[in-house]
Amino acid sequence: MTALALPLPVRSAWRRWRPGAAAWTTLGVFLLFAVLVPRFASSGNLVNVLRVAAILCVAACGQAIVLVLGGIEFSFGSSAALASVVGVLAVPWLGPAGGLAAGGAVVIAIGALNGALIAGFGLPPFVVTLGMLMAAAGAAASLVGGQPIDAPPSAAFAWPAAGSVATIPVPILLGAAAVTVLHALLSRSRLGRLWYLAGANPVAARLSGIAVGRVTFLGYLVAGAFCAVTAVVLTSRVGSGQPNLAPNLPFESIAACAIGGIPLAGGEGRAHQVVCGVLVIAMMNNAVVLLNFPIAAQQLVMAVVIIGAVLLQNAGSLPVMLRRALTRRPNA
Amino acid sequence: MRTALRLLGGQRFLVAPLCLLGAVIVFAASAPEFLTLGNVSNVGAQMWVLALLAVGQMFAIVTRGFDISVGAVAALSSTIAAHAVNALGPAGLLAGPLTGLLCGTLTGFLIGFLRLQPIVATLGMMIGVRGLALLVTGDGQVVPLHDADLASWLAFDPAFGLPPADWGAIGCILLAGALLGRAVLGRRLVMLGSNPDAAHLVGIDTARTQLRAYQLCGGFAGLAGVLVLLRAGTGLPTDGAGMELQSIAAALIGGTALSGGVARVFPVVLGAAFIQAVLTGLDLQGVSPFIAQIVVGLVIVAAGFLEFALRRFQGFAFHRRSWT
Structure with missing residues (x-):
C-alpha cells in the first residue's frame, strides 16, 4: 500500500480530489443556469437554493445508506407526513420542541420497523417500504381526517426551518452536518465499511463472519434518523400537520442519489455524490420557478434533467448503446 | 390436489385466490350487503382499470423491472383519447393505447438500450408525462366527451352480462395471458427475468426484449386510460396518482416475483380483484378510505411475508437476489 502511494505526490493529489462525473454535471448545470436564468446567480437566490437543497440533502443522505446496502426506501415521504401530523397533535402535551421530537421519533420507529x-425476515426492501409508504400515509390521513391541522404558532416550533445560528440558516447547518456525518460513517467508521460489504455481496459478507442482519437493520435505522431530521424541518416550515406533506420525498431523494452516480445495485456510493445530486435537483427546481415556467413545463424540464443527468454519468458508452439500438440481432 | 396445484403453477399463485376468498368471507360475515348482486357487480365493474394496470405492470416486473409511471400514462392516455374521440369519433379511442405504447417505447428505450435503472427512467417518465398531460389540457382541465351516450353505452350498458368495455378489458387480459404463456415473446420475457446473462448467451436480444416489456406495460396503461375515460365520460389529466402503487401491489399479491422470471396473468387479475374488494368492502362498512389505505399497505407487507414463508418451507437451495 505504502509503496504504491509513494511517487508523484502532486499528481496523486489531483487524482484523489479531481471532480468526478457527478461534480462536472453539477458544475455544468450551475454554469448553464447562471448564464441562461436572470437573477439565478445572485447571492440571495443561491442561499435560497442551498436552504431548499439542505432539507432534501438530509433525507438523501439516509437514502444513500439504504442504496449502499443494496436496498431502496420508499416510505420517507409518508413517514414525514405522519411525523408532521403526530408532531402537531403532540404539541399540547409536550410543547413545541417535544412535539417535533415526537414526530422525529415516529420516523425513526418506522425506519426501525422497516x-x-x-x-x-429477508423480505424485499421494495415490498416492505412500499407497504409502509401506503400504511403511513393512511395513518397520517386518518389521524386528522384528511385535513391539515395548524400548529399553535410559536418561535420554538418555527426555529428548525426559519431560525439561524451566527447568521447561517439552521436548515443549511443541518444539511452540512448530515453530509459530514454521512461521510464519517461511510468512509471512516467500521459500520460504514460493513454497509459496503453487505451491499456489494451479502452472501460473501455473511460467510466472512459479518452479522449482515444487524448491519442492515442499523442501516435502515440510521436512514430513518436522517429522514427524521428532514421531517422535523419540513413540519416546522409548514407550521402545521400535513397528511400530504412531502409525497415526492422518496422519489426526489432516490433521484438525487442516482444523479450523483450512486448505482442502485448496492455496494457503492459516497457522500459527495449525494451533495452533487441534491444540488442539481435544487438548482433545477429554483431555475424553472425563476423562469416563471408553467407547472407543465416545470415538470417536463425536471423529467429531462433527471434522465439526462443520469445518462451523462455514462456518456462514454452512449454511442455503443445507440448503435446496438439501431442494429437488430438476428434472433430477436 | 397435486394436479390442481400444478395447474395453478405452485403455491405462490394461490396467495391471490386465498386472499380474495378470505376478504369475501370477512366482509360477507360483517356486512351482509357485501355479497348482494349489485355490490359484487360494482366491484367487478371497478376492478378492470386496476386489473389492466396490474397486468401491464406484471410484464415489467417479470423482467426484473417495474414501472411507476403507469398512473400518469393512464391519465395522459385518457385525455388524449378524449380529444381524439371528440375530433374523430369512436375510432379515436385507439389513441389511448397508442399513447401508452409511445410512452412505453420511450421508457423501454431508456431502460433497455440506454441502461437506465427502472426507478430513474420511470420516475422521470412519471414526472414528464404528468407535465405533458397538463400541457395537453391547458393546466389540468378535464376533457369532457361531446358524445356522452357512446361512453355510457360502452361502459355501463350490459351486453351478455357485462358492459362492452369490460368485455374489451377481459379480451385484452386473455391476450396478455396467451402472450405470456404461449408466444415466443412471452417465453423471452420470462427467460430474461429469470437469468439475463443466460438469455443473452442463447442469443436473445435482451435490450429489445426489455423494450417490449415496457411497451406492453405502457400499452396496457393506455387501455386502462381508455377505460377510465369511458367510465367517467371525461379525460382526467390529474387522475391516476396512487394507481401505480396499487398496480404493483396487485401484481405482487398475484404471485409475480420481484426477482423476475415468475408470473401468471390470472392470479394477477385476482390480486387486482382482491385490492378492489378490500377498498369497496371497507367503504361499505363506513370505514374511512384512509384506513383502507393502511390495510392495503399492510397487505403488501403480508404478501412479502408469504414469499418468505414459501421460500423457507419449500427449502429452496438458493435464493436469487433481485436488485431491490
Missing part, C-alpha cells in the same frame, strides 16, 4: 422486517 429494518427489522427486511433484515429479520
